[in-house]
Amino acid sequence: MRTCRGLPVGGTSRAAAHLSSSRSPVMMAASLSHKTRAMRLSQYPIQTTKETPAEAEIVSHQLMLRAGLIRRLSSGLYSWLPMGLRTLRKAEAIIREEMNRAGALELLMPVVQPAELWQESGRWKEYGPELLRLKDRHQRDFVAGPTHEEVITDIARRELKSYRQLPVNFYQVQTKFRDEIRPRFGVMRAREFIMKDAYSFHADAASLEQGYRLMHEAYTRIFTRMGLQFRAVKADSGPIGGDVSQEFHVLAASGEDAIVFSDADEYAANMEAAAALPPREPRPAPRESLARIATPGAKTIEALAGLLKIEPSRCLKTLLVEGEGENEVVALLVRGDHELNATKAQRLPGVASPFRMADAERIQRATGAQVGYIGPLGLKCRIYADHAALAVADFVCGANEKDMHLTGVNWDRDVQGYVAADIRNVVEGDPSPSGKGALKLARGIEVGHIFQLGRKYSEKMHAAVLDESGQEVTVHMGCYGIGVTRVVAAAIEQNHDERGILWPEPLAPFKVVLVALGQQKSAEVRERAERLYAELTGAGIEVLFDDRDARPGVKFADAELLGIPHRLVVAERGLAAGRLEYRHRRDSESVEFPVDEALAFLKDRLGR
RNA sequence: CGGGGCAUGGCGCAGUCUGGUAGCGCAUCUGCUUUGGGAGCAGAGGGUCGGGAGUUCGAAUCUCCCUGCCCCGACCA
Known part of the structure; x- marks a missing residue:
């Protein structure tokens, strides 16, 4: 007893x-x-x-909260009450079934992980304050895992010795901790949350691609079974070239992410990754001559266009960002009615990483002017111009002098030494990069992300197997996440009425x-x-x-x-x-x- | 991290400006009535007014410090 x-x-x-x-x-x-x-x-x-x-x-x-599914304990920390937990378990069960069906093997890794692994992968330094660091009683460093690449790679290098053991896919459903700058929206963006994360290991890139496709199919089945309206979109591949990545978004007006898709075919991407094609029509020939005009107080495109009674698309914005070298800046030009895409800009040669806008002091030093009156003429730095900006003739831009702008400006005739690039966010109606149809914009909640990691972690952490010829080969990895707690919130976001x-x-x-x-x-x-x-x-x-x-x-x-x-x-x-x-x-x-x-x-x- | 706001019973709030010893609605408990769309009446319990220090005869209220939480911003030219 x-x-x-x-x-x-x-x-x-x-x-x-x-x-x-x-x-x-x-x-x-x-x-x-x-x-x-x-x-x-x-x-x-x-x-x-x-x-x-x-x-x-x-x-x-x-x-x-009203239905009593969850209760807040502290900022970004939530308890799941019985009724809410039932739904959470339903989501988990569907995910497990489909992961198992796809041949993945469930395991469970610790939330608390030793700092050594993170130092080995380099992320102890790379990861910012979002990584919760802990010390135990012996003053040894640990982290509360925001993700498990390090641990799984450590497991892989110990357990996997032969190509015959590959491919293999391990997954877990585990609590993660990310010390978000600003947790909000309940479990949608919480600091502690539950994630299904899977990691696949392959002898070569072709096998990785195959495993990736398998996960794409599994995710499609998972969200379909959950009865959700979703879309898989191409995501930014990040600084590691060649890698492939897709996000799964639940469509909802309140979604934090902008996604775009073609109205004529399967093309879909998130805003960061959506390519803006150069305009088809050639730039018109210059008709106006260059002129300096006084534009007191017109610090924004809106004010400038209003003052001159022209369309914002006739004005070009010149944005200064930090360059790679000490005190260097880079000028980025986009059309007045367009927005800069920082993800695209960050990839340009000469632009500092991480991406930062130049501060007022640097702007003053580089242009002799202040924000609101900057233009490309006479700048002694790298200049990137967006394709759409390059298609404008007789444009208006800052004169690099307070309260002054230039009109009738023309590329080549007045501005030289620029490089054409895609650096803007696409807008509704842009032609689809797939070549078919026009782009439409929608809001989405990112609930899943699949990624061909390649050898980023396996190389650093020496995860290798012997191939048929007895040669050691570094394994290729894929990783695949689903925000389980977030899926529940997203399902409600997409399925509710005024009564509940x-x-x-x-x-x-x-x-x-x-x-x-x-x-x-x-x-x-x-x-x-x-x-x-x-x-x-x-x-x-x-x-x-x-x-x-x-x-x-x-x-x-x-x-x-x-x-x-x-x-x-x-x-x-x-x-x-x-x-x-x-x-x-x-x-x-x-x-x-x-x-x-x-x-x-x-x-x-x-x-x- | 910067800016703004809030902190009073389980929840939502008033009271703070103008200092006098805490109140409303919902919820909870008891009784009676009521029973097809969040009932009515009568009664009851529950609050160190976020924490600390100060001013004062007296502080939820004024002052200072601290803490927690929420919102906005961190792509603007």
Whole structure:
């Protein structure tokens, strides 16, 4: 008996058998809880709220708090209450099934990792304050893992010796910690979160590509099964050339990321990676002559265009960024109505990495002017001009003197020594880089990212196997992440109405909510509801039984807030006519059907 | 990191300017009534007013320090 807490299997099942003879609903619920198939709301201690907590900004965060799925412990740290955890587990289960189906092997790595591994990979220095560093009692350095490339590569170099063991894909579902500058939106951008991360190892690049494609397919199945509208988009490949990377975005207006896609084919990319094609039409011939004009106070394109009564697209913005050398700057020119794309700019020769705008002092030194009046004429630094900017004739730009601009400026005639480059964000309507159709913009929530890492970590950490000829070859790696906690929030962001959550059925904490109305008064309602609860539960259906002594309005409102897909109502009114009432969460009308057909009726509707 | 704001019962807030010993709604508990869309009445419990120091006869309120949280910004020319 003294070990009863350590006997989860034998202990509980015997207890359950004993308890099942009891009539106590508490004990019933307890005996069922380890199967998590059913739950009585009268035994569920968490409450929903009518009022929206002040801290929540976006819909998913508000609804998750109101429905009692999560509670905030501290900035960026959340507890998952039972109802929320059920959904989280649903998401995990789907991910596990599809990862396993794709041949990946689950393992589990520590959250806390020794600093040595991170020093070895170089990321101890590269990673900024986002990396939470810890010391143990011996003053040894550790990190709270924001990701697990180092640990998995360490495992790989110890366990993998032969090409015959490849390819292999290890994955885990594990808590990560990233000390975000600004956690927000609840679990959408939390500091601690759950991620499924997978890492594949290959003998050569061709095998890596194949493994990558396999993961692409698995991710597509995962998000499809979750009932989400999503898109895989090309992502920025970063400073490591040749590597391939794609992000999976759940489409939602509140998404933090801009994604673009062609309206005519499969092309899709995030804003950083979307290429802007050079305009087809050649630049018109110069018609105006160069002139200096006074433009007092016109420090912005908007003000300048307004003052001169011209389109912003006739003005060119000159942006100064820090160069690689000491005190060097680089000038970047984009059309007045376009935005600079920092990711693209950072890749240009001569531009400092990480990318930084030049400060006022450097600008003064390089141009003799201040922000708002900078132009390319007479600059003694590298000049990059965006393709679209190069297509403008007779443009307006800063004169490198306060309150002065130049008009009638023309490339080659007035400005030389520039290099053409793609350095702007695409805009809606730009031609697709795929050559087909025009680009459209949308907002997305990044829930997955797949990446062909190549040999970045395996080289530094010496993960190698022997090939057929006995030669040592450095392994190729891929890595593949899914933000599990974020997926749950994203699902709500995409599926809700003014009354609450509209769970896609595969993620719903329960499939069916059984609402008993007036059971305190009516023995018939009470008995019928109990029988239905037992019948549906026995048939393996996940049922949330609202057996509370509450008014109908309260029960309906909670059922809708919680977003349970199927609602069954047992009430005196219907029973008198031998009928039950059914409504799907997405329907606006209820339908009635004979009492005895409940199971068949529901089975027909489940999973539709 | 810079700027702004907030901190009063579980949640949402008022009270702070003008100092006098804490209040409203929701939630919770009890009783009665009510029961198809977040009930009504009557009663009850619950707050070191974020923490510390100070000013004062007296501080939620004024002053200073600290802490926590929220929002905005960090691609602007």
